[in-house]
Amino acid sequence: MAEETIPRRKFLLGAGIAGTAVATGLSQAEPAAAAAQAQAPAAAAAQPEPLLALNETEHAFVVAAVDTLIPADELSPSGSDCGIATFIDRQLASAWGGGAKMYRAGPFHKGKPEQGYQLALTPAEFFSAGIAAANAWSRKTYGHDFDRLSPDQRVEALKAMQDGKAEFADFSSRAFFARLLAIAMEGFFSDPIYGGNRNKVGWRMIGFPGLPATYINLYEEYRDKPYVVEPRSIADFS
């Protein structure tokens, strides 16, 4: 119990200070920080991060995809600058990516949409196969891998996948896109401990305050009032 109380007290103190300081600093600092990060892609490209699951081709696809799904603007840096490509790589290398807690015995049948995912592929295998299929389709359609397309073509290509109109060979572009979007959003909004939501940019963007210690004393005080604080993550409690 003793170990537990120290970080909580530290946090409570911090939350109190943040609660009073917010109105002054954060709202101005936030777009500035976002703008600074938006300028950073060149620097990021010069220092590629080590990869656990994706190969270079797959990584290039993922970076291009998440930068299209979450483009840099005044609200946040680009998806990859938010750490989402890193997040996806690490998730695919995790137990989850390897198919943990997933029933994988055959026989395999396509099934109806109501019956859910029916493939033998783990998430890591699914993304690997899906990226290969997407790039093959992109080459056929545009003459290049997806990451070499212009920004407008990327948007068009992702929309075609989303609508299931991109005809991948032996793979559902609609299912691939749905999972790509889902994991990108997880990377944007999950705790930064997993490599995405870098500097809590996703949380800052929407005004999610992260982990509280407690809101018992704030719950009524902030009824129907904006509550803006420096968000706290797991690392801030650890």
Added chain:
Amino acid sequence: MATKLKEVDAVVVGMGWTGAILARELTKAGLQVVGLERGQDRVPGGDFVLPAVRDELRYSQRLELMMDNSTDTLTFRNRPDDQALPVRRIGAFLPGEGVGGSGIHWGGLHWRFLPTDFRIRSTIAERYGAKAIPDDMTIQDWPVSFDELEPYYDRFDKLCGVSGQAGNLRGTRIEGGNVFEGPRSDHYPNKPLIPSSAGLMFASAARNLGYHPFPMPISINSAPYVNREGITLGACEYCGFCNRTACEANAKASPNVTVMPVLRLEPKFELRTRAWVGKLNYDKAAKKVVSVTYTDLRNGEEYEQPAGIVVLASYVFGNVQHLLLAGIGAPYDHATGNGVVGRNYAYQFEAGAQAFFDDKHMNSYMGSAANGMCIDDFNGENFDHAGLGFFGGGYFSCNTPAAPPISGRMLPHGTPLWGPEWKRATVKWYNHACRFGTEGSVYANRDNYLDLDPTYKDALGRPLIRLTYNGTDNDHKMSRYLLGKLEGIVKAMNPTHYEMEPRPKNFTIVPYQSTHNTGGTIMGADPKTSVVNRYLQAWDAHNLFVEGASVFPQQHGYNPTGTVGALAYWSAQAITTQYRNSPGPLVHG
């Protein structure tokens, strides 16, 4: 060959809510009890701590506390003539695994069924004529009344420290509580949680329309509380991390917090985790389960545990699977409608709405999963069904969605799901939205049932349970009616924008809806149409007691856990005061 162990007075299969309650009540009565749990142990001080529990990815997305589908799942199809396929990763419902079971990650919504729910077939027949009930609607009266169960509801309330406002105290109606509820013998142990902003707006709109709003009854303590086991539970921190995770404050009731601490100190109790029961060993001639066989997952060895009393306290699907594999009770035959095990599977028919208010700051990340407001005006037989073309209903709620950023963001339908426009809309609406739900009943139907899958097997080599389920015309009509009434309230709240969210035509196993699976080993007064009697004792094995929502004859318009807990105490009382003294059938069918 399984190693045969020394016989004990009672063995409990599964250590969730009902297993923990039964183990506690039986040891209190002096019985030697072994609890077998296939998952891991979980202890509040060690496993439910900051900051680890406040991790949406780990708990809500990667489902840390849920069953391991790599070793066990079920198969699913909508209709009896479809090919059932395995649920490769659970989605629509999320049974837990390990000590505490689904009682760790539940939202804590803690309800009692209506007095009329317990005699629903008779009530409908009395009000609308017996012919009004469609032939394929296989609803049944419960073999226990609300009044009989009330003291046990009260007992479970006082285990959990439920927060709420009474609406009917010993027959006196109290405005501000649920005036439709059955008479309570006592107040809720705790005052209601502080309602959310959205909840207050909902209550005001509902009241103006002539309805009867009240705070959601919830097993989250609004103040520190010493429960009936002498354990001090904490007060809610309004942290927003509730559903799918454990409560750091020990304010949300779980078996781990409310019962297990005393059970662990009990010399007559032994907990064996990673002990997966594969078989009930049934002596058909003696009408007894003589032992259970389990695999110790830590060493791969098989053990046979003989016991005088066997308490089956697995999840709904596990209970049905055990009985079907052991040959206890006649399996339900869909073609003829005969047989009982697997019959009357039911679910929860939820629908809802979302509303956006550009001038309101909801701060929904503060709060519990359920400090909302409700109305019960359109539940069960609380309203006249004459001419409506359906039976059943459900309570409405406006909850704090707790707005976790991965899974709780709401956007108006039709908003792009990515790109610059998505970002702008997300920023605009994240803190300005709220959600509504209608907790619809599912009145049993002959086409909805559980049996053994002919193809797919679990890690022990046993056939998986096969779920055949789809929404019925009755339930779709009911849900549409409820949504129409809900829309009136939502509109009266004057949102900037709102959308009603009806159920899709077919039930789908994919997105989360509700973990309220019920039926398959239903309780009843007649062995021809039920598996267990009013004390949850199997008609075909007098030392076997089957616990949990699998005994519900149908599902009513409320969350099931309150009734599951009450029935556990009711059943335990019958075991310790009747069965123990004279083992044998407690009811003669």
